[in-house]
Amino acid sequence: MKALKKLYLGLMLTFMYAPILILIIFSFNASKSRANWTGFTLNWYVELFRDPSILKALYNTITIALLSSFFATVLGTAAAVGIDALGGKAKRAVMAVTNIPVMNPDIVTGVSLMILFIFVFKFFPAMKLGYVTLLLSHIAFNTSYVILSVLPKLRHMDGNLYEAALDLGASPALGFFKVILPEIMPGVVTGAMLAFTMSIDDFVVSFFTTGSGVNNLSILIYSMARRGINPKINALSALMFIVVLTLLYLVNASDNSKVKINEE
Amino acid sequence: MLPYLLWALLFIIVPILLIIYYSLCVETDSGLVFSLQNYSRVFQPIYLRIMWRSVALAFMCTLFCLVMGYPVAYIMASKEYARKGFLLFLFLVPMWMNFLLRTYSWLTILERNGIINSVLSVFGLPNIDLLYNEEAVILGMIYNFLPFMILPIYTVLKKMDQSVIEAAQDLGADSRTVFLRVTVPLSMPGVISGVTMVFMPAVTTFIVSDLLGGAQFMLIGNLIEQQFLKIRDWNFGSAVSVILMTLIIASVAIFSMVDKDSEGGALF
Structure with a gap:
C-alpha cells in the first residue's frame, strides 16, 4: 500500500514536472529544434540578454x-x-x-x-x-x-x-x-x-x-x-523559474525560523 | 475610503455597465441603437454548440482533476506524510511558471515531430496525431488546473479531526466504510471549492484551446476574443461576455452558499 502511494505521487509529480523539465532541457539545445537534441550550448542564455524585444x-x-x-x-x-x-x-x-x-x-x-x-x-x-x-x-x-x-x-x-x-x-x-x-x-x-x-x-x-x-x-x-x-524564451523561463524557486525557498525558510522563535 | 469608492466605480462598475450597454445595442449607419438582436444571436445553433462544447470540456477536465487530485490530497494529508510539507509545495511550484509556457511545452511533447512521436518512431511505430483535438485541450486544462483541485481538498482533509476516524474504527467500521462514510462527506467543502476553482477557469479559457486545439477550435473564450479583436463586433462580443459573466457569478454565488460553513478551503 505504501509503495502504491509513493508510486502514485511519483506519477503525478512526473506529470506536473515533465513539461517544465523538457522546456528547461531544450534551452540548452544547440539547434532551434524543440524536440530533437543536437548538442549542448549555453548560447541561448547569452543571446537572451542581447534581444531587445525580450528585454x-x-x-x-x-x-x-x-x-x-x-x-x-x-x-x-x-x-x-x-x-x-x-x-x-x-x-x-x-x-x-x-x-x-x-x-x-x-x-x-x-x-x-x-x-x-x-x-x-x-x-x-x-x-x-x-x-x-x-x-x-x-x-x-x-x-x-x-x-x-x-x-x-x-x-x-x-x-x-x-x-x-x-x-x-x-x-x-x-x-x-x-x-x-x-x-x-x-x-x-x-x-x-x-x-x-x-x-x-x-x-x-x-x-x-x-x-x-x-x-x-x-x-x-x-x-x-x-x-x-525561440529557445531564448526557454532560457528566460528557466532562469525565472530558478529565481522564483529561490525566492520561495527563502521566504519559507524565514517564515519557519520566525515560527520557531515564537514557539520558544 | 472615498478614493477606493471612486476607483471601484470607475474600474469595476463602469466597465461592466459599458459591456451591458454595448450588448444591448447594434451598430447602424446612424450610430448605436437599442436592440436585443445580440442576445437572440447567441441562441443560434452554431453558438449554442460552442457553449455546449466549453461546458462539456470544462466538465470533463473537472472530473479528471477530481479523480486524479483527490488521491493526491488524501495521501499527502495522511499520517505517514504529515511531516512532509514540501510535497504540497512541489505540487504548487509549477504554478509559478508562466501559464503560456507550461501549455506551450505540451506542444513540444505532442506535436507531429514532437517527443512522443520521436519515441514511437525509435520503436518503428507509426506516428500519431495527438494535437489539435478535444483530448489535447482537456489534457492541457487538467495540467494547468490540477493544483487548484488538490489544494482545497488537502486543506480540508488536513484540518479534519482525526478522532472522528478513530471513533468510526472503534465502532467497527472497516477502512472502506470509514473512507466512504466519514472522510468523503467531511471533505465535501474542499471538493466543492476545488470543483469551482477548476471549472471556472476551464470554462472561460481561450489560451489552452488556442494553443492545443488549433486556430479553428472554438470555446466561449475564443468566441469572445474573436468578436472583439478579429471581427470587431463588440456588441455581439459583449452579449456573449454578459452571458458568461452571469453564468460564472451565479454559480460562484450558489457554490459559496453551499460552502458557507467551511473556512479556508479556498486558495485565496
Whole structure:
C-alpha cells in the first residue's frame, strides 16, 4: 500500500514536472529544434540578454508588477480599513463590488476594461492603449486581492487598541501607522505578494488592455507561440523559474525560523 | 475610503455597465441603437454548440482533476506524510511558471515531430496525431488546473479531526466504510471549492484551446476574443461576455452558499 502511494505521487509529480523539465532541457539545445537534441550550448542564455524585444518585455513585466502591486497595496489597505469600519448593508455592498474582479472571468475583466479605455479615449483622442492602461488594469484587479487578504487581519484585531492610542493623544494617522499597520502587516505582505505574482502571471487582461508595441512577457510568448517559440524564451523561463524557486525557498525558510522563535 | 469608492466605480462598475450597454445595442449607419438582436444571436445553433462544447470540456477536465487530485490530497494529508510539507509545495511550484509556457511545452511533447512521436518512431511505430483535438485541450486544462483541485481538498482533509476516524474504527467500521462514510462527506467543502476553482477557469479559457486545439477550435473564450479583436463586433462580443459573466457569478454565488460553513478551503 505504501509503495502504491509513493508510486502514485511519483506519477503525478512526473506529470506536473515533465513539461517544465523538457522546456528547461531544450534551452540548452544547440539547434532551434524543440524536440530533437543536437548538442549542448549555453548560447541561448547569452543571446537572451542581447534581444531587445525580450528585454523590453521583461522590463515591462517587472515594472508593472512592482508598480501595480505597490499602488494596489496602498489603495487596498486603505480601502480595507475603511470597509472594516463600515457596517451592515454598506459593507456588504462594497464587498460585493470588491469581489467582482476576483470572481469575474479574466476575459470579461479584460474586454470590459478595454471598452472602458476606448470609450474614455473618444473624449481624449491623444491617448491610446499602452503602458498606462496596462498598469491601470493590473492595479484594478490586484486591489481586490489585497483587500481580501487584509480584511481578515482587521477583523481579528482588537479595536480598543486603536482607541486607546487616540485616548493617549495619538493623531489618527499616528494611530494607524503605530497601532493598526503593525497588527495587519502579515495580511498586507501576503496581499502585496499575491498582487505581484498575479501581475507577473497575467496574460488575458494584459492581452486586451495593452496597445501595439507594448508587450509584457506573456504577450510576447503568445505572439511567438504561433511561429514556434525561440529557445531564448526557454532560457528566460528557466532562469525565472530558478529565481522564483529561490525566492520561495527563502521566504519559507524565514517564515519557519520566525515560527520557531515564537514557539520558544 | 472615498478614493477606493471612486476607483471601484470607475474600474469595476463602469466597465461592466459599458459591456451591458454595448450588448444591448447594434451598430447602424446612424450610430448605436437599442436592440436585443445580440442576445437572440447567441441562441443560434452554431453558438449554442460552442457553449455546449466549453461546458462539456470544462466538465470533463473537472472530473479528471477530481479523480486524479483527490488521491493526491488524501495521501499527502495522511499520517505517514504529515511531516512532509514540501510535497504540497512541489505540487504548487509549477504554478509559478508562466501559464503560456507550461501549455506551450505540451506542444513540444505532442506535436507531429514532437517527443512522443520521436519515441514511437525509435520503436518503428507509426506516428500519431495527438494535437489539435478535444483530448489535447482537456489534457492541457487538467495540467494547468490540477493544483487548484488538490489544494482545497488537502486543506480540508488536513484540518479534519482525526478522532472522528478513530471513533468510526472503534465502532467497527472497516477502512472502506470509514473512507466512504466519514472522510468523503467531511471533505465535501474542499471538493466543492476545488470543483469551482477548476471549472471556472476551464470554462472561460481561450489560451489552452488556442494553443492545443488549433486556430479553428472554438470555446466561449475564443468566441469572445474573436468578436472583439478579429471581427470587431463588440456588441455581439459583449452579449456573449454578459452571458458568461452571469453564468460564472451565479454559480460562484450558489457554490459559496453551499460552502458557507467551511473556512479556508479556498486558495485565496
